[in-house]
Amino acid sequence: MHNEVYKSNWDLSVMRASNVLQILIDKAGMKPERVSATGYGEYRPKVDNSTAEGKSINRRVDILIMNSQFNEVENNKK
Numbered sequence: 001m002h003n004e005v006y007k008s009n010w011d012l013s014v015m016r017a018s019n020v021l022q023i024l025i026d027k028a029g030m031k032p033e034r035v036s037a038t039g040y041g042e043y044r045p046k047v048d049n050s051t052a053e054g055k056s057i058n059r060r061v062d063i064l065i066m067n068s069q070f071n072e073v074e075n076n077k078k
Helices: 009-028 052-058 069-074
Strands: none
Touching: none
């Protein structure tokens, strides 16, 4: 994948995740300092990516809710 907008599948996956976070911030009132986005491109597929159906399944955003203990680690409190 390469076009004028996205340099790679990885770039596209990061933007997809960022767009979902923006919706969560704008519509659900999540605090921006409490969320982050990560993209993996083709490197973490759920299923084989050689068919249109597989590509459709792999075109996803996983949302993880982390335990608050990680906030302490990320803020250098431990």
